[in-house]
Amino acid sequence: MNLHEYQGKQILNSFGVNIQRGIVASTADEAVAAAKKLTEDTGTSWYVIKAQVHAGGRGKGGGVKVAKSIDEVREISSEIIGMNLVTPQTSVEGKKVHQVLIAEDVYYPGASEIQEFYMSVLLNRQSSKNMIMYSTEGGVDIESVAENTPDLIHTIDIDPDSGLSDQEISVIADNLGLSGNAHSEMMEFVKSLYNAYSKSDSSLFEINPVIKTSDDKILAVDAKVTIDDNSLFRHQDYLELRDIREENPIEVEAKKAGLNYVDLDGNVGCMANFQE
Numbered sequence: 284m285n286l287h288e289y290q291g292k293q294i295l296n297s298f299g300v301n302i303q304r305g306i307v308a309s310t311a312d313e314a315v316a317a318a319k320k321l322t323e324d325t326g327t328s329w330y331v332i333k334a335q336v337h338a339g340g341r342g343k344g345g346g347v348k349v350a351k352s353i354d355e356v357r358e359i360s361s362e363i364i365g366m367n368l369v370t371p372q373t374s375v376e377g378k379k380v381h382q383v384l385i386a387e388d389v390y391y392p393g394a395s396e397i398q399e400f401y402m403s404v405l406l407n408r409q410s411s412k413n414m415i416m417y418s419t420e421g422g423v424d425i426e427s428v429a430e431n432t433p434d435l436i437h438t439i440d441i442d443p444d445s446g447l448s449d450q451e452i453s454v455i456a457d458n459l460g461l462s463g464n465a466h467s468e469m470m471e472f473v474k475s476l477y478n479a480y481s482k483s484d485s486s487l488f489e490i491n492p493v494i495k496t497s498d499d500k501i502l503a504v505d506a507k508v509t510i511d512d513n514s515l516f517r518h519q520d521y522l523e524l525r526d527i528r529e530e531n532p533i534e535v536e537a538k539k540a541g542l543n544y545v546d547l548d549g550n551v552g553c554m555a556n557f558q559e
């Protein structure tokens with residue numbers, strides 16, 4: 284089951300992973316109220332308005348914009364809510380935006396340089412282990428990093444029974460070029476991220492970017508979270524996070540009939556029965 288960014292971040296936060304904070308809104312009025320509340324809670328004076336659809340590359344399609352005042356929050360939210368967002372990861376028709384996340388600005392200037400990293404936790408089916416994939420080249424399309432500069436992508440396999448050692452976590456922070464406070468913040472981040480992945484029975488966490496702020500905090504700015512459908516019986520509270528507006532209607536109907544159906548191109552599909 285795929286989740287929206289705001290839902291993925293709520294799960295991360297529930298396991299103590301640091302996130303860019305935000306409040307979801309379905310109308311421009313709600314967006315304005317959310318922005319005011321966010322300033323009360325976090326002190327932020329700028330806001331990032333982020334379209335909530337099940338697709339990445341939203342920034343490139345005009346679905347992520349910075350607002351520098353409450354008036355701009357209203358203006359930008361009215362533009363984004365209801366739009367058909369086309370990104371490199373959607374079809375040419377795009378995806379209709381029903382909600383936006385009003386998020387705090389974490390790119391504020393300060394003493395140290397801001398950095399964006401890439402980090403994902405996933406199941407490595409080849410080794411039957413979990414894997415963390417990470418890179419100093421965050422905030423950009425990871426597929427092109429893999430194609431042009433594969434040396435800049437690191438991976439580590441993790442035995443699900445023994446988990447990650449402090450030594451292994453320290454190597455990750457070293458490979459990301461961090462030292463001092465940022466190094467220990469990254470170690471905490473990786474530890475809590477892996478624990479969240481494991482306890483939530485997810486099959487994918489993709490955090491792009493993970494940011495190092497100008498005051499050396501490490502936070503998840505984006506979150507793509509996929510929960511393993513086979514584990515949902517253990518997580519009744521996650522069931523309500525399903526947004527069927529984002530799913531293929533034929534697959535939703537098949538699921539209601541107790542069938543596992545995957546819609547493929549043309550007139551081909553794949554169908555199997557399953558037991559609840």
Ligand code: ADP
Nearest residue numbers: 331339340341342347388389390422491492505
């Ligand atoms: P997507 O991956 O769908 O494009 P992201 O949440 O990763 O969405 O946002 C896209 C980009 O927007 C990020 O890589 C980041 O560089 C930029 N961004 C996000 N928040 C801010 C902010 N507060 N100030 C400036 N840029 C931001």
Ligand code: MG
Nearest residue numbers: 340491492505
């Ligand atoms: Mg992103």
